[in-house]
Amino acid sequence: MQNDQNKRWWPLGLIAVSLAVWGGVLGLGAYWAPVGVAAGADFRKFLVLASTTGGFLLFWAFALMLGARHTRKKQQKRDARKDQTSTS
Numbered sequence: 077m078q079n080d081q082n083k084r085w086w087p088l089g090l091i092a093v094s095l096a097v098w099g100g101v102l103g104l105g106a107y108w109a110p111v112g113v114a115a116g117a118d119f120r121k122f123l124v125l126a127s128t129t130g131g132f133l134l135f136w137a138f139a140l141m142l143g144a145r146h147t148r149k150k151q152q153k154r155d156a157r158k159d160q161t162s163t164s
Contacts, residue, residue: 088140092133099129 103125107118 092137095129095133099125099133102129 103122106125107122109121
């Protein structure tokens, strides 16, 4: 069963890491991007992109956690009902 869980979470972890790297690249691009006439390296632009990407990843992880918990509870109820009918 542990191997099945690893197979299930591996793609999700890969997507999360890819999104974090993508957010970092966007943040660095915004940090080094020229603004107006003079090129400016404003660290606040990087912080905005990093925080929004991080917030998105946290929200996504929370939604996945809630979904997994809901599925687990649903399966436990199904198993309890199955046990109840098999003992009767």
